[in-house]
Amino acid sequence: MTITPELLLNFTIAGLMIGVLYALMALGITFIYSIMKMINWAMGEFYMLGSYVQWALVVFLLGADYWFVGIIGSMILVFVVGLIVQRVLISPMFTSGMERRDEYGTVVTIALSLFLRNLMTVLSGPDTRTPGRFLPPVTLGTLPVSGDRFAAFVGALLLxxxxxxxxxxxxxxxxxKASSQNRVGVQTAGINILRIDQAAFAIGVMLAAAAGALLAPVFLVYPSNGAIATVKGFEIIIIGGMGSIPGAVLGAIALGLTESLGSVFISSGLRDVFGFVLLIIILLIKPTGLFGERERLS
Amino acid sequence: MEPIIETRNLTRRFGGLVAVNEMNLAIERGEVRGLIGPNGSGKTTLINLISGVYEPTSGDVLFNGKSIAGWSPNRIANYGLLRSFQVPRLFGSMSVMENMLIARFADFRLDYRKDYDGATEKAQQLLEMAELDPLRDKPAKILSGGQKALLQIVRGFMVDNISVYLLDEPFAGVNVVVKETIMKVIEQMRQAGVTFLLVSHEMASVRRMCSRVTVMAQGARIAEGSMEEVAANPQVIDAYLGGKK
Structure with a gap:
């Protein structure tokens, strides 16, 4: 394939667009981590829930013209699910004086991810579904872009x-922000950290659900569609730095660009490998990620 | 008169270690009580127990005659009992003013528009008292160690109903000028009705600020009285210098 400047520009724009969508997922993961100091391994399943709610709302209730209402509906519903999950499954480890909360959090959220994935397989079957087209194709300059990708990109930017x-x-x-910097400090200043945790968890999973809902017509709707999103999300937060919000956004854009340009210059078949190569390079140069800081343990 | 803070047989174990052992302490309203003792004697653990950071293994903590043992730190703080930390727990990327206001506004139920002006004015007055007002818009992370200690202390006074303040080593690592400012702030707020428990290794400061001093060793109270009285107590001398075997 001959690489022309126009082709390069097109792939750069495509990389930026997918990077912004990855950023939503990574923001959710890193936001929850920065406040609660635990990783939610079920983020991909909240992405999956968002995509299913979007599909169900558009197909059974709203119709294709009101897909954007479906996005809001998916976010609200998954936000409420997040509040309940945090209150029932996560909050007890913060109220019982438990040590090694991160390990408990890992076990609980991995179990939750398996539960949600299998629950959706039982409820909806393994079939792949689509909520239909959001928008007809649009043209950015000379670049024809899928309307669904463009809608998802604009929606993600707005969020x-x-x-x-x-x-x-x-x-x-x-x-x-204060809670992410000092949990004990905010508590002794009179702030209810459990309420902050609950809100942070719900907002984090809501962002994942928004990504799932926005990408439903692009990456489609099936019980394990969150797996790829989860891997990308974790790649990004390691590239950007654990707990860093700017790191999540820039890491996502870096990953999107790397995948897109790597597909042009090397091979599109190795698309998913490029992210890991970028991750390894970043870890070799700056083990804490682009915006991560060394933590003082004592 | 009923003590404003009282601990009754307060005990905290960490596995086999008894960090605080059957501790009884009563602090009168309006007092600046000193709490001294050698390193590892349980002073900070006692503050952590009273302020809710740790739950007691047994025993009770009474605040205004009401049991607060097992309450969360934020509930205790909102009830009027604040504490500071030896290493200031500030929010480094936020401005000095935001650090002052955060406790006031980080509550989902508040009407910010109604409260904002009054809170900002109060914060400004406290910053002026602590001589930090020229730094109000700077991020807290650029402050010196002493300024951070000061900011942490005055931030506590943003809680409207504060009546007890537990200060953990407020003079540690601060220069003479800041130390004088901290003492001035404590005295002003004592006159305004706040009761203090002051943990410190700075004996000169404790002598100056506190009419009564409690001495801890190995998690328990071993002496109480004026600085002169406890300084002459053989148990206290043994605790600091090592007793005869």
């Missing part, structure tokens, strides 16, 4: 912007 406003221009956002 990232709203998340940025929440974190930086509201007092609740300040409380999230």
């Amino acid at each position: 990232i912007f709203l998340f940025y406003l929440l974190l930086n221009y509201t007092w609740v956002g300040m409380a999230f």
Whole structure:
């Protein structure tokens, strides 16, 4: 294949677009980690839930024209599920004085991911579904772009912007930031950290669900569709630095660009390998990730 | 008069180690009580127990005559009992002013528009008292160690109903000027009705600030009285210098 500047530009734009969508997933993972200091291994299943709710709302209730209402509906529903899951499964480890919470969190969220994936297989069967097309193809400059990808890209950009406003221009956002810097400090200042945890978990899984809902017509809807999203999400937070919000966004864009340009210059068949190569290079140069900081353990 | 803070046979074990052992302490309203003892005597653990960071293994903590043992730290703080840490627990990427306001506004139920002006004014007054007001818009992470200690202390006064403040080594690693400012702040707030429990190794500061001093060793209270009285107590001398075998 001859690589022309136009082709290069097209793949760069495609890489940026998919990078922004990866960012939603990575933001959810890193946001929960930064506040609760635990990894939610079931993030992919919340992505999957988001895609299923989107499909169900569009197919059975709203119709294809109101796909954007479906996105909001998916986010709200998964937010509520997140509140309940955090309260029932996660919160007890923070209220019982338990040591090694991260290990408990790992076991519980892996079990949750298996449960949700199998539950959806039972309820919906293993078939692949699609909510139909969001938008007809659009043209960016000379680049023809799938309308579904473009809609997902714009939706993801909007959500990232709203998340940025929440974190930086509201007092609740300040409380999230303060909690991520010092959990004991906020508690002894009078802040209810359990409520912050619950809200952070619900917002984090809601972002994953938004990614699932936005990408439902692109990557389709089936019980294990969150697996790839989870792997990408974890790649990104290691590239960007654990717990770093800017790291999640820039890491996602770096991954999207690497995959897209690697597909042009080397081989599209190795697309998923490029992310791991980038991850290894970053770890060799800066083991804490692009924006990660060394943690003082004592 | 009923003590504002009282511990009754308060005990905390970590496995086989008894960090605080049957501790009884009563602090009168308006007092600045000193709490001293050699390293490892259980002073910080006692503060962690009173402020809810640790749950007691047994015994009770009474605040205004009400049991608060087992309460969460935020519930205790909102009830008017605050504490500081030896290593200041600030929010480094946030400004000095945001550090002051965060406790006030990080509550999902508040009406920010109604409260904001009054809270900002109060924060400004406290920052002026601590001589930190020129730094109000700077990120907390750029402050010196002493300024961080000061900020942490005055931040506690943003809680409206504060009546007891537990200060863990507020003078550790701070210069003379900041130390004087911290003492000035403590005295002003004592006059405003706040009761203090002051943990410190700085004997000169404790002597100056505290009319009564409690001495801990091996998790228990071994002496109490004026600084002169406890300094002459043979048990206290043994605890600091090592007793005869």
